[in-house]
Amino acid sequence: MFKKSISVDFERLPKHIGIIMDGNGRWAKKRKLPRTAGHTVGAKTFKSIARYCNKIGIEYLTVYAFSTENWKRPKDEVDAIMKLLKDYLVDAKNFKDENIKVKFIGDLSPLSDDLKQLIKESEEGSADATGLNLNIALNYGGRDEIVYAAKKIAKKVKEGIISPDEIDEKMISGNIYTASQPNPDIIIRPSGEYRISNFLIWQSAYSEFWYSDVLWPDFKPKDLDRAIIDFQQRNRRFGGI
Ligand code: IPE
Ligand code: IPE
Ligand code: MG
Secondary structure (H helix, E strand, O other): OOOOOOOOOOOOOOOEEEEEOOOHHHHHHHOOOOHHHHHHHHHHHHHHHHHHHHHHOOOEEEEEEEEOOHHHOOHHHHHHHHHHHHHHHHOOHHHHHHOOEEEEEOOOOOOOHHHHHHHHHHHHHOOOOOOOEEEEEEEEOHHHHHHHHHHHHHHHHHOOOOOHHHOOHHHHHOOOOOOOOOOOOEEEEOOOOOOOOOOOOOOOOOOEEEEOOOOHHHOOHHHHHHHHHHHHHOOOOOOOO
């Protein structure tokens, strides 16, 4: 019988991991705490998982921090999430110390000026890092990203730089936020939901999906290990045999 390995094979790590950091609200509700308390602990989990990915040698990690749809939430909650992000970025020095290269993906235009400034500083301050490439998806939507790419390409057509016949998958991949990065090998969603919620929809065409009932604030490096071990048992065919 096929023997399932019980430890991570560090020679065959996924290159790019995507995580939908979900379940903060339910974590708080279970403890009769305000939802924002779940986001606070969720932010800690984010730091520890990013650090762990960097430590074991993952090349790319994309975390879903705030979707284009999350503006529907009460203003207090949105403000609390933005404040947590700010606190994280004020700590931007850590990125350098930890050799993590940070990049934000999403439509950053509606964010406050101070948040935009902090984002710029963290990206510039970590630009030379050679460790983990950390993408933080903020005001990110996969559909919105495709619209963004379509507009960029349409402008080039209008200016006569390219012809419509030249548009191909490679060009679209080259005009989305993750241009030049590998597609995610595995997408992890904790919290017991089995959906993509507009995360990396173009890039995940051949990603492996991994779900868990653990709520994001409770998610530990050992849970990431479980996802990686499962991933390493799978047979990816990409349409071949
Ligand atoms: C994920 O946790 C964080 C964001 C979407 C910003 P949720 O806040 O969605 O937690 P649940 O799904 O309500 O438990
Ligand atoms: C997805 O979680 C977005 C983030 C984790 C940032 P949601 O909680 O917003 O997704 P739905 O509403 O359950 O699909
Ligand atoms: Mg949720």
